[in-house]
Amino acid sequence: MLNFVYFCIAKKLIMQAALLSQAKEALKKYFGYDTFRPMQAEIVQSVLYQRDTLVLMPTGGGKSVCFQIPAMVMEGLCVVISPLIALMKDQVEGLKANGIPASFLNSTQNTQELAITENLAYRGEIKLLYVSPEKLMTPGFINFLKKLKISLFAIDEAHCVSTWGHDFRPEYTQLGALREYFPHIPIIALTATADKLTRKDIVQLLKLNEPEIFIASFDRPNLSLTVMPAQNRFGLIQRFLRNHPRQSGIIYCLSRKGTEDLAEKLQNEGFNAAFYHAGMTAEERNLTQEAFINDQTQIICATIAFGMGIDKSNVRWVIHYNLPKNLESYYQEIGRAGRDGLKSDTLLFYSYRDVLTLREMITSNQNPNTEVQLMKLERMQQFAEAQICRRKILLSYFNEDLLHNCNNCDVCRNPPAWFDGTVVAQKALSAVARTNEKVGMSMLIDILRGSARKEIIEKNYDQIKTYGAGKDISIADWQQYLLQLLQLGLIEVAYDEGNTLKLTEASKQVLFGNRKVNLVQMSVILQKNQEKKEEVKEKPASQVLKEELFDQLVALRKEIALAEGIPPYLVFTDATLTEIAEKKPLIEADMKNISGVGERKYKQYGRKFLKVVYDFALEKIKQGEKVTGGTYLLSFDMWRQGKKLEEIAQERKLSPMTIVSHLTYLYENGYKIDISQFVNLEEISKVKEANLALGQGEKVKEIFEFLKEEISMNKIRFALSYLKRNENK
Template structure:
C-alpha cells in the first residue's frame, strides 16, 4: 500500500504536472504528514504553496490557510481550481450570503483547502465553524507579518497563538520568503510553536542579475533599459504614490506601455491594473510596495527600484518577483542618500525606530557595497557564498580605491570648527570656499579650513561625505535639522589614528559605464571620422589655452562623444569625463562640431542618427526658408516646421512671427485652452474645422509649452 508521501508525489504529477519535488519540498511535506509543526523559509518562486497544498490533498480532512492579501487568496484559489482542486477563500470581498455558502461547503467536506483572512479567522462565528471541521493542517502564509521584528507588521497576526491552543494535534506550518534569525524565532514564539523545525531553503537566485546605480539620470536609464526589450514585463517600485504616477506618466509620454498602482487608487482601478499586468496586457507597472506580494506571474523579466527600499527583506521580496520561472532576469536599484534621509524621517515616530533604522543601515550598506552584492545579500539571511557570484555589477567591474584620510580630516576639521552646527550641503560649500551668503553671515569664511577642498567638485565632495557617513566618521542629527555630528570613530580619524579608504569618485556616466557591459558601437567608420574631427578641435582649444590636449578631454571622452553624438548641454553631461565646468567651457564648440559632422553626412545622402532638428537650424541660419530647407533635405515641409517648433521650445533663436501671426497664435492658444489638448494636433485640427493648417497648430503649441 503506497504511503501518504507517495500519494503526495502522485498528486504532484497528476494534479500539478510536475515529475519531481523541488529542493526541500519532500522534507517539508513528509514532516507535515507526520504531524509536526514547521517553519518554512523559502524564496519567492521556490514552491512554498506546494508544501502545504500537497499534504492537505494527500490526507483526510481539510487544510486551513491564513493569508494576508485578498489578491493572493484569489490567485491561488483560481490556480487550484484550474487544477481541479476543491478550494475557496473567505474575506471581506465576499457578501455575507457568499460567505455562508462557502462555510456550509467547508462544513460538509466539499472544500479541501480554504484560504481565510486573519480578520475573518478571529470572528466568533467562524471559530465555531472550525470546531466542526476535521483539519489536517493549518498553514500561516506570509508569516513574517506575525513578527514584531518583521518588515510588514500585521496586528491581527499577533493573535494567532490561539490556534495551537485550540487545535493542539493539528500541525502548523508557517511560511515566508524572507526572515532573519530574530524574525524566525519570533514567528515560532508568537504562533505558540517554539519547537517547530525550521526548513531553510537557499536564498540564492543565481538567475537574477543584481545591479545598483546612482539615482541621477535614472529615468533615462529606465527608458533605455525598457526600449532594449520593449516586449518584456517589469515592475518599477517607487517610495511614494506620487512618484508612481509621475514615473508612469513620463514613460507613457515616451510611448512605453506603463501604468501605476498604489493603495490610494480606487479598488476597481487598482485591481484592473493588476489584472492587465498579470495577463500581459500591460508591460510595465510603477508601484508602491502594495503591489506584488500576491502575484504569481512567472515571466517578470526585470524589477527596478526607483528608490531605496527600507530594508533588505523588502528588497529581496520585491526582486524575487523577477524570474520566477528560473530564466535570466535583471534587477536594478537606484540609490541616493536623499532616500535614506526620507526613510529615516518616516521612522522618526515609530516605537520601533531603532530597529527600523538598523535595518535601513544594512540596506544602505548593500547599496554601497564594494564587494560581491550576492554575498552581502545572502549573508544577511545567514547563508554564506564561498565565491563571488560573477552576476552582479561589483563582480563585473570592481571600483578603484584611494586613500581618503586627508580628505576625511579636512571635512572633520571643518565640521569641528563650526561647532558641528552645519549639514552636509553647507559643509561642502565651506570646504569649496563658496561665496554663499549664509557662510558670510555666520562668519565661516574666517575658519582655517574654509576653501581647503576647492580642488574637488561639489559632486565629488558629496561622494566623499556619503562614504564618511557610511564609515561611521559622521552621523546625521535627524532631531536637529540633519546637521552632521562627528562620531568617536571620526575623532580618531581626525587625529590620524585610523586610515580612511574610500572609492574614487565617478560621474554618473562613468559609474553606469563601469557597471554595464560594453556594447559594440554601431557605425564604427562614422565614429572614427568624428573622433578625428573632435581630436583636431581639441588640439586647437588646447593650443589656445596653452594646456596639454588631454587636459581638455581625454581620448576615451572623445570616443564616447563620437559614438553618442550629444547635441545639447544635457546630453553632453552624460558623456564620460564631461562635467559641468567643461560643458560651460567647451560644450558649445564640441556640440557645434558634432552638428556640422551630422549635417555633412546628411548632405551626402547618408542616413545616420544625429541632431536632425539642429541641422534644420543650421540651414535657417544660412538664410534658407522652410520650403528651401525641405527641398534641400528631401523632407516633408511639415517635418521642417516641426523642427522649428522644437527649436523654439528649446529656446533657440527662432522668430516665430515669420511663420504665424499674433492673431493666429492667439486664436489657436484659445483653442488649446478650450479643448485641453496639449499634445495631439488632430483634435485641434478638428476643433478649427480643418481651417488652420497643421504646421501653424504645431507652432502655436510650441508657444504654449514654452510659456508653461
C-alpha cells in the same frame, strides 16, 4: 508487549512511506512535476508526519507546494491563513486550474457566496480553504471550524506576526490561539523574509510545538542585481525598457505622486505603463492589477502596496526608482521577478536623498522599533554602496554564507581592486572576541586605533591585545572594512542588544582556520572601467527557432486566457512554454513530460499546444530546418495529402517499411490516422489471436509465419499498432 510496540512502529513507518508515495504522485498529477524542488520533499514529509513546521523559502522557491501537496494527501481540510484578498483569489484560481478543489472566504463575498463556500467545506468537497487572519479569529468562525475535520493550518507570510519583521500586522498576533483551540492539528508557518529575531518570534508567538525549521537557500541565481546612481534615472529606465521589449515588470516608487508622474512620462514616450498605489479606489486598483496580471499592461509604476498579492510568474524585471527601507523589503520586492526560474533583471537606483527621506519617515512615525528600523535602513544603504559581490551581502543578511562571487551583479561584472585583507579581518574579529562581543562599530574602531577616550579606559579595553592594532588604518577605511566584514557575514549586528557586533561561524573560520578574506582597497581612488560595448553576436539557428516558437505559444496562451477569463500564466508559465519551445514535443507522452503539464492541464490545453508545435515544426522542416521528429511529420503530412505508402517511400527515398514505422508511431501516440485504410478488423482480430498464441511478443516475422503469410507484414505492423493504442485506453 514488545512485539506489539514493534508492530505499531512498523505500521506507522508503512503509513508514512505510503503518504510520501502519494505526495509524489500528487505532485505529478496536479502540478506536472516529476520531482520536488530542493527541500520541498523534506518539508512535505514533516507536515505529513504531523509536525509543526517553520519554512523560510525565497519568493518563487515553491512555498505553496509545501502545504498544498500535504493538503491533497491528508484526510480533511487545510485552512490557509493569507493576508491579502488578491493573493487568495489568485492562488485559488491556480489550484482550480490544476484540478484541486479549493475556495476562499473574505470580505468581497456576499452572504450567499459565504454560505455556499462554508457548505462545501462542511461536506468535505474542498481540500484547501483560504481565509484572512481577521476572519479566522472571529468566535463564530472558530466554532464553525471545530465542526470540520481539519488536517492542517498553513500560515502564509508568517513574518507579519513579529514586530521585528518588516511588515508587522497586529491581527497576526492573535493566531497563537490556534494552538489552544486545535491543540493536535499541525501548523506550518511560511515566509520568504525573516531574520533571526523574526524567526524566534514566529515560533514563540504562534506557539509552535518543537517545530521542524527549514531554511532554504535565499539565493536566486536567475536574478541579476544592479545598483546605479540616481542621476538621469528616467533616461536609464528608458534604455532599460527598450532592452526588455514586451516583458512585464514593476517599478517601485517611494511616493504615490511619484508613481503617477513616472507612469505619465513613460506613456508619453510610448511605453505601455500604468500606476498603482493605496490612494486609488478599490475598483481602480483591481482594474489596474487585473490588466497587469492578464498581460494587457506591461509596466506598473507602484508603491510597495503593489505586488504582495500577485502570483504572476512571468515578471521579467523589477526596478526600484527609490531606495527600499530595508533589505527584507528589497529582497521580497525583487523576488517578484523571475518566479518561474527564468533569467530576470533587477535595478536599484541609489541616492543619499532617499536615505534622508526614509530616515525622516521612520523617525516621524514614533514607532517603538524606530531604532531597529533605522539600523535596517543603514544596512540597506550599505548594500547600495557596497564594493563587493552584492549577492554575498544579501545572503549574509539572511545568515547564508556564499563562498564564491555570483558573477551576476554589477560589482562582479565590473569588479574593483582587491587585496588580501585576512590580517585586517583577524584584527577586527579578535577585537570583537576580546571585548566579549559587547561593543558597537564606533567603539570597536576606537579600540583598534588605540583611542584614549574615557569609556575605553574605564572598561579596560586598553588592556586587550588588539588595542591599537589597527592604528595605521584611518577611521574612514576601518568603517568601510567593517562594513565589508558585515556584508561578507563575518560579523553581524545584534539590534536587540544595543547594536553590538557578534561573531559568526564564518568568522571563527577566519580566526581559527585557514579562511582567507579579500577586501576592497578603500584608501586609493579606483578608476572605473569604461563600459565596453558588447559585441552583437548572431544568434544560433536553434535559438532563433526556439524564440519564434515561444512567441507563437505565448500568442496561443493569451488567446486561451482571454477566452476563459483567467491570467495567462495560469494556462502555462513562461518556464513551461520555454521548455516546450526547446524540446518541441510532438506526442502526448512527450508533452506530459514537460514540467508544469499535469493531467488536468494536458486535458484542457495539451492538444492545442501540440498542434502549434506540429504546425511550426512541419513548416520549418519544409524550409530545410532540422527538427527532432521531423521525418515522422513529413511522412504524416504526405499521407494526409492522400499519397500512398509506396509514393511517400519513393519521394522520400525510404523503404515502405520505414514509412509504416513513422505512421504507426504517430498513430500509437494519438495522431488521427484512419487505420482501416491499411488493415481491416478481421485481420486485426487474427493478428491479435496469433500474438496471444505466441506470447504477445509483437514479433512481426513470427506472426507473419504463424498466419502462413496470409497477412502482409506491413498490415501486421498496423494491426499491432491498433491493438497497442486501444489497449492503452
